[in-house]
Amino acid sequence: MLLSVKEPERTVDCVHETDLVVVGGSCTGVFAAVRAARLGARVAIIDKQNCFGGMATAGAVNIWHSLHDTEGQRPIIGGLTLEMVERLKKRDAVQDCSTVSAAFRMNTEELKIDLDEWVLGHGIVPFLNTYYCAPVLEDGRLTAVIVENKNGRKAIRARQFVDASGDGDLARDLGLPFELGPGLQPPTLCAKIFGLDALGDFDWQVAVQEHGHEFGLEKDWGWGSAIPGLPGMKLRADTHVFNTDASDAEQLTRAEIEGRRQVRAIMDVIRAYGPSDKRIALADLAAALGVRESRRFRMRYRLTGDDVLFGRPFDDAIANGSYRVDIHHADGPGVTFRYLDGTESVIRERGRSGEKGRWRDPLPEDPTFYQIPLRCLLQDRVANLALAGRMLDADPTAYSAARVMVNLNQTGEAAGVACALAIRNGGDVAASDAQAVRATLAEGGSIML
Ligand SMILES: Cc1cc2nc3c(=O)[nH]c(=O)nc-3n(C[C@H](O)[C@H](O)[C@H](O)COP(=O)(O)OP(=O)(O)OC[C@H]3O[C@@H](n4cnc5c(N)ncnc54)[C@H](O)[C@@H]3O)c2cc1C
Incomplete structure (x- = not known):
């Protein structure tokens, strides 16, 4: 058995004092910070990576879904997502592709720089390569977070806090109740691969399906996307590390390594069975x-699958979405898509089309979008904390639709606005007036329905 060690008690320097600290700098976190800064709040943002953008940049996931309802007619998402799309267009860093599964393909390296510019341009104080470590409670109130970076262990004080860390590390440390699963959707290590489109008649997906076992691969499926401005390059998401809880450090380590191994194995199949005169190259992991x-996390309200799939309206809605329910099977290959029009599609293998069916009978009028209420981000235990991003309160079905970036970006914007209003009013975010949050979001360009 490993012995525990006693960490000596010490006083930690406070390196920064501000109105709002955002933990986690994905688009969710940056959008929270930007909205709060535009309302006059002093904001700091912390991320453990060397860049902002989270999954979209460090994770290389380069697709944003539709900003319209399922009919493609009515705009339902605006705000900072739309502003960022317009910024990226200036550098040809986004393609409007409007397919069923994607609306925008981005060059996420450009997105990194745009997020830097937004953070600095709004006077937000950035802490990159900085790990959030622990909360500080004084007289029972959250007053600071402890961070670690090249300068050691430091504290950052604030009045309000947004946890946008994806895993909810701050919320976990504060003892907020949460659920893991049942059946967590598996993580995927993405890769950029050059030359897949130039393999001629060779169907590499079928080859991987048939010969993958020779290289230690289970049967699986994946998807890919073009990258604006980089013909011949593909973003590929072909790996799955099943039965992984990525909020556990040891499992995360194992999954990072296993994901990279799977990328190599896929490429080795193509090298072994593909045309010898056509080479592929790994451009980026x-x-x-x-x-x-x-x-x-358990918040004031748990969004349900029925709320999403039947398009239930909420009077405190702060986000709208039209992306389908998208469940990557937890313990084996395959994905189930459920659509708001009652149809369903299940894909189980690479290179094969999905089994189509219905999950319910047709309705006289199908919903065309769904909503996420502010209540999914707020709780009553820690008055000055809001959550934003994928740790929001949703059942597994609702979660599978809510979890995409165009939806989560809006939760960031709402958390930032709610905190900024609390700071302005001298109150706490837990006591937010949802109608005031909605009105302020609308003034800032968000679409409130
Ligand atoms: C392979 C894959 C493909 C996907 N495809 C799509 C897609 O095509 N389109 C789409 O919209 N969505 C897609 N999704 C879903 C979407 O990318 C995520 O659900 C979403 O990005 C989550 O956003 P988030 O802000 O909650 O978390 P994240 O993007 O994970 O951001 C969390 C941020 O917090 C930081 N952080 C975490 N812990 C700490 C800490 N302790 N200290 C400091 N910083 C910390 C991280 O570095 C990160 O920047 C995909 C997801 C995966 C995994």
């Missing part, structure tokens, strides 16, 4: 494992 699901 995502800097961070792509985590689909980990802790989901």
Whole structure:
């Protein structure tokens, strides 16, 4: 048995004092910070990576889904997502592709720089390569977070906090109740691969399906996307590390390594069985494992599958979405898609089309979008903390639709606005007036329905 060690008690320097600290700098976190800064709050943002953007940059996931309802007619998402798309267009870093499964393909290296510019341009104080470690409670109130970086262990004080860390590390440390599963969707290590389109008649997906076992691969499936401005390059998401809780450090380590092994094995199949005169090359491995699901926290309201699939309206809605329910099977290959029009599709293998069917009978009028209420981000135990991003309160079905970036970006914006209003009013985010949050979001360009 490993012995424990006693960490000596010490006083930690406070390196920064501000109105709002955002833990986690994905688009969710940056959008929270930007909205709060635009309302006059002083904001700091912390991320353990060397860049902002989270899954979209470090994870290399380069697709944003539709900003319209399922009919493609009514705009339902605006705000900072739309602003960022317009920024990326200036550098040809986004393609409007409007397919069923994607609306925008991005060059996420450009997105990194745009997020830097937004953070600095709004006077937000950035802490990159900085790990959030622990909360500080004084007289029972959250007053600071402890961080670690090249300068050692330091504290950052604030009045309000947003946990946008994906896994909800701050919320976990504060003892907020959460669930893991049942059946966590598996993580995927993404890769950028050059030359897949130039393999002629050779169907590499079928080859991987048939010969993968020779290289230690289970039967599986994956998807890919073009990258604007990089013909011949593909973003590929072909790996799955099943039965992984990526919020556990040891399992995360194992999954990062296993994901990279699977990328190599896929490429080795192509090298072994593909045309000898056509070469593929590994251009990039995502800097961070792509985590689909980990802790989901109990907040004031749990969004349900029926809320999503039947398009239930909420009077405190702060986000709208039209992306389908997208469940990567937890313990084996395959994905189930459920659509708001009652249809369903299940894909089990590479290179094969899905089995199509219905999950319910047709309705006289199908919903065309769903909503996420502010209540899914707020709780009553820690008055000055809001959650944003994929740790929001949703059941597994609702989660599988809510978890995409165009939806989560809006939760960030809502958390930032709610905190900024609390700071302005001298109150706490837990006591937010949902209608004031909605009105302020709308003033800032968000679509409130
Ligand atoms: C392989 C894959 C493909 C996907 N495909 C799509 C897609 O095509 N389109 C789509 O919209 N969505 C897709 N998703 C889902 C989507 O990418 C994620 O659900 C979403 O990005 C989660 O956003 P988030 O802000 O909650 O978390 P994240 O993007 O994970 O951001 C969390 C941030 O917090 C930081 N952080 C975490 N812990 C700490 C800490 N202790 N200290 C400091 N910083 C910390 C991280 O570095 C990160 O920047 C995909 C997901 C995966 C895994």
